[in-house]
Amino acid sequence: MSRQDQLRKRAKELLANKEVVMVLGYRAGKRPGTATPVFVTRPEDVDTLIFDDRCGPNLAAYLPRVKHRGKIAIVAKGCDSRSIVSLLKEKQVDRGQLMILGVGCEGVKEDGRLSDSCTTCAHPNPVICDEMIGEKVAEREPAPDLLAEFEKLSPDQRWQALMDDVSRCIRCYACRQVCPNCYCPTCFVDANSPQWVGKTTAGSDNMMFHLMRAMHMAGRCVECGSCSRGCPMGIDLMKFNRKVAHIVRERFGAVAGLKPDEPPALAAFDPNDKQEFIR
Amino acid sequence: MKPRTVSADELAGLVAGWETSAAVYAPVKVKDWTEFRRVSSLAEADLTQVNTKLSARGLLFPQCETMFRFETSRPDKAEEADQPEAQVILGVRPCDAAGIAVLDKFFAGQGETDTFYRRRREKTTLVGLACSAPADTCFCAAVGGLPAGTRGLDLLLTDLGGRYLAEPLTDNGEAAVKDLPEAAAADLAKKKEIADKAAVAMGQRIDTARLKQLLDSADSHPVWEDLSLACVNCGACTFVCPTCHCFDITDETSKGKGARLRVWDTCQFCLYSQHASGHNPRKTAASRFRNRAMDKFKYTVDMIGEVSCVGCGRCVRECPASIDIRETVETLMTVLPEK
Amino acid sequence: MARNPYDPMSVRVEKVTVENDARDLKTFDLSFTDPEARKAFTFTPGQFGFLSIMGVGEAPFGIASAPSEELVKYTVKRVGSFTTTLHELEPGAAIGMRGPWGNSYPFDRMKGKDVVIVSGGFSFTTLRSTIVYLLDPSRRSQFGKLTVVYGARSAGELLYKEEIKAWEQSPDLALHLCVDRLDGASWPKTEGLVPNVLEQVVPSAANAVALVCGPPVMIRFTHQVLEQLGFSPENVFLSLENRMKCGIGKCGHCNIGPKYVCKDGPVFSYQELLRLPPEY
Numbered sequence: 001m002s003r004q005d006q007l008r009k010r011a012k013e014l015l016a017n018k019e020v021v022m023v024l025g026y027r028a029g030k031r032p033g034t035a036t037p038v039f040v041t042r043p044e045d046v047d048t049l050i051f052d053d054r055c056g057p058n059l060a061a062y063l064p065r066v067k068h069r070g071k072i073a074i075v076a077k078g079c080d081s082r083s084i085v086s087l088l089k090e091k092q093v094d095r096g097q098l099m100i101l102g103v104g105c106e107g108v109k110e111d112g113r114l115s116d117s118c119t120t121c122a123h124p125n126p127v128i129c130d131e132m133i134g135e136k137v138a139e140r141e142p143a144p145d146l147l148a149e150f151e152k153l154s155p156d157q158r159w160q161a162l163m164d165d166v167s168r169c170i171r172c173y174a175c176r177q178v179c180p181n182c183y184c185p186t187c188f189v190d191a192n193s194p195q196w197v198g199k200t201t202a203g204s205d206n207m208m209f210h211l212m213r214a215m216h217m218a219g220r221c222v223e224c225g226s227c228s229r230g231c232p233m234g235i236d237l238m239k240f241n242r243k244v245a246h247i248v249r250e251r252f253g254a255v256a257g258l259k260p261d262e263p264p265a266l267a268a269f270d271p272n273d274k275q276e277f278i279r
Numbered sequence: 280m281k282p283r284t285v286s287a288d289e290l291a292g293l294v295a296g297w298e299t300s301a302a303v304y305a306p307v308k309v310k311d312w313t314e315f316r317r318v319s320s321l322a323e324a325d326l327t328q329v330n331t332k333l334s335a336r337g338l339l340f341p342q343c344e345t346m347f348r349f350e351t352s353r354p355d356k357a358e359e360a361d362q363p364e365a366q367v368i369l370g371v372r373p374c375d376a377a378g379i380a381v382l383d384k385f386f387a388g389q390g391e392t393d394t395f396y397r398r399r400r401e402k403t404t405l406v407g408l409a410c411s412a413p414a415d416t417c418f419c420a421a422v423g424g425l426p427a428g429t430r431g432l433d434l435l436l437t438d439l440g441g442r443y444l445a446e447p448l449t450d451n452g453e454a455a456v457k458d459l460p461e462a463a464a465a466d467l468a469k470k471k472e473i474a475d476k477a478a479v480a481m482g483q484r485i486d487t488a489r490l491k492q493l494l495d496s497a498d499s500h501p502v503w504e505d506l507s508l509a510c511v512n513c514g515a516c517t518f519v520c521p522t523c524h525c526f527d528i529t530d531e532t533s534k535g536k537g538a539r540l541r542v543w544d545t546c547q548f549c550l551y552s553q554h555a556s557g558h559n560p561r562k563t564a565a566s567r568f569r570n571r572a573m574d575k576f577k578y579t580v581d582m583i584g585e586v587s588c589v590g591c592g593r594c595v596r597e598c599p600a601s602i603d604i605r606e607t608v609e610t611l612m613t614v615l616p617e618k
Numbered sequence: 619m620a621r622n623p624y625d626p627m628s629v630r631v632e633k634v635t636v637e638n639d640a641r642d643l644k645t646f647d648l649s650f651t652d653p654e655a656r657k658a659f660t661f662t663p664g665q666f667g668f669l670s671i672m673g674v675g676e677a678p679f680g681i682a683s684a685p686s687e688e689l690v691k692y693t694v695k696r697v698g699s700f701t702t703t704l705h706e707l708e709p710g711a712a713i714g715m716r717g718p719w720g721n722s723y724p725f726d727r728m729k730g731k732d733v734v735i736v737s738g739g740f741s742f743t744t745l746r747s748t749i750v751y752l753l754d755p756s757r758r759s760q761f762g763k764l765t766v767v768y769g770a771r772s773a774g775e776l777l778y779k780e781e782i783k784a785w786e787q788s789p790d791l792a793l794h795l796c797v798d799r800l801d802g803a804s805w806p807k808t809e810g811l812v813p814n815v816l817e818q819v820v821p822s823a824a825n826a827v828a829l830v831c832g833p834p835v836m837i838r839f840t841h842q843v844l845e846q847l848g849f850s851p852e853n854v855f856l857s858l859e860n861r862m863k864c865g866i867g868k869c870g871h872c873n874i875g876p877k878y879v880c881k882d883g884p885v886f887s888y889q890e891l892l893r894l895p896p897e898y
Contacts, residue, residue, distance in 0.1 A: 355714045
């Protein structure tokens with residue numbers, strides 16, 4: 001039985017036995033090569049469920065929206081499962097109300113090309129799940145260092161490169177809305193007393209938004225790439241998040257969402273934390 | 280106003296001419312797509328892609344527009360910001376031009392006139408480019424448009440291969456091509472062939488009149504809950520849409536001076552409808568999703584007499600959750616009861 | 619050349635009155651810097667204006683003065699950054715104003731009829747304008763009996779205390795004031811919620827039109843009472859509020875379905891509201 005069939009079969013069972021009220025997964029989008037999150041509540045609808053390289057959106061982002069309905073089964077690829085761990089650590093969702101159906105992921109494709117974040121993925125298999133649907137996939141070849149070119153630049157050149165990127169931002173907040181970690185009822189960009197960030201698309205306002213969002217992601221971003229893929233202007237937002245995640249790995253030895261029992265890197269004080277910045 | 284033919288060189292000459300008295304905007308290649316940018320010659324333009332990333336609306340209703348400038352010591356006085364300059368927008372696809380025609384009605388054709396929009400519009404010449412090969416996201420014909428539609432344009436160019444047919448539609452358009460040779464019957468026939476083929480490729484017509492009737496009594500239907508679940512309530516669809524018009528007004532100050540600006544806003548943001556008291560009439564994702572679909576296919580019919588979706592397909596292409604408005608419409612037309 | 623509808627007119631704060639003990643309700647009486655602008659500023663009760671402070675922002679407020687009064691009156695509750703700045707202003711301060719925008723109460727529909735006005739808290743603003751307008755001797759006889767039920771949480775929260783005390787004595791209208799809790803106060807006379815008082819004092823729905831303006835919960839219960847008394851939906855008019863930015867039906871914020879509260883409202887008949895989505 002193919003993995004897709006296994007998934008449909010299991011989903012049908014879970015719904016028919018009323019073990020879950022909803023299966024949160026993917027269905028084919030109308031456009032070839034796309035997949036849309038689907039919220040299956042009836043056993044007879046499970047045949048819409050798919051899992052393949054079209055399945056880009058991070059489904060963990062939808063959990064806060066549906067958690068009040070009861071026990072939810074969620075299809076979780078590697079990065080999504082780490083987002084679930086992140087949400088569990090931050091008490092945004094209860095472990096007991098999730099039935100995590102893990103799937104190994106060979107990467108998400110957009111327009112036939114493997115998404116950047118997938119080329120560097122070190123955790124294609126779920127780190128947490130109640131059941132695996134199908135086999136685990138092989139860990140991939142050592143990843144290309146997507147930051148290598150950027151790291152060669154001087155600070156001024158880096159600033160210019162980042163400005164060139166964010167100057168095209170239209171402040172649609174697709175990046176923020178698709179991110180499982182961005183669940184604040186009032187985002188800092190929406191606050192007006194005081195107003196932290198201007199609402200215009202001037203370089204400075206855009207840069208403030210992206211830099212600060214990246215900082216808010218420190219130790220939490222699982223590098224799923226949904227933000228970059230979701231950006232209508234094709235901005236390489238992952239450049240920011242990748243760099244911050246890299247710093248967190250170096251300084252705290254932590255990878256977001258990898259170990260359920262570890263406190264979030266920037267939320268826990270450890271006397272052994274490096275402190276060479278204090279002079 | 281007779282159709283003319285114009286060679287690529289002659290078009291380059293027209294652009295150079297326009298450039299002496301106006302800013303010329305055209306699609307320019309950016310990464311794998313095109314965006315409207317200012318060009319100083321035709322050579323900088325890329326007229327091969329069907330649709331630009333963002334619609335042409337940003338050149339008439341900018342993402343960020345300074346309305347007034349002021350000194351903070353005089354909170355009651357403001358000066359209008361700089362007047363817009365003349366502009367020619369080259370390579371406007373008929374869907375975008377139809378979108379501008381809708382915005383013309385909305386901003387300057389009913390109720391109060393939006394002064395800022397009107398000023399830019401009066402100084403704008405629209406040179407359209409007919410589509411010969413629609414993308415898989417295009418559906419202008421399904422909503423009453425055409426790949427070679429002329430609505431809203433001053434001049435419509437159709438690429439005949441090696442040269443363009445140029446159809447003037449207004450005095451401005453006629454003035455642009457007055458010195459060019461008239462088109463031959465064969466050119467006109469070729470254009471018709473291209474236009475007809477493109478229209479057929481776009482799929483079935485949506486019965487928008489029936490959809491409007493169904494939507495008239497659909498406010499409380501549970502279908503909105505299901506349709507909206509995958510929507511993350513970002514602004515991608517509304518910001519790329521040629522007819523969305525919502526904006527926020529914000530004051531910014533620095534060192535005693537300031538500006539009152541308007542910036543694009545979207546009914547999809549949760550805070551869009553929130554009162555200062557905290558009360559939010561559209562608190563749920565379902566109500567916001569309903570608002571957008573209803574606005575495009577019912578509310579604008581009520582307000583200005585027409586559907587405001589022009590079938591450009593950008594929302595389909597850019598939605599981060601791959602929600603497809605064509606599917607949404609199909610579902611609505613299947614599920615909503617006739618009254 | 620038509621005036622830019624986004625460009626505020628210059629006005630001056632002539633008087634500031636603190637309306638309540640909490641000091642978060644203040645009434646501002648404004649004059650125009652340009653007398654020509656004052657002459658051109660004509661409105662009908664029910665309409666609203668935008669107050670503007672360059673550098674801070676703008677917000678919409680119902681006009682509380684009647685068209686016959688020289689100064690333009692607004693009563694403002696302090697709820698956010700703009701209203702806080704406004705509340706700090708002293709007489710002499712210059713600010714901006716845009717308007718008048720919106721529709722008005724349907725005076726043509728009200729002619730020859732009894733008028734029932736129901737209001738709660740600080741929503742009373744445009745109804746003050748309406749009452750002054752109706753009581754004007756030059757037009758009072760065009761309308762029938764005028765019954766007003768106006769309530770608040772406590773006596774301190776009632777607006778325009780001097781005026782409403784005078785109206786209680788006037789033979790030209792029947793004004794019934796009430797508060798949720800009297801707490802030993804000697805005024806007003808009645809302890810009770812607006813919908814309950816309304817039920818007791820409204821004579822009849824026959825040949826009557828109701829104007830209602832108040833917080834959502836008051837409107838809901840008031841409407842139930844009006845319905846029981848026999849008021850049909852096309853004879854009940856509500857003044858709504860919504861998030862606004864432009865005030866002229868362009869920015870989209872205040873829409874309820876295909877209607878903009880700023881342009882097609884803020885006054886809607888209940889009949890109209892029944893045809894709109896439940897998002898207000």
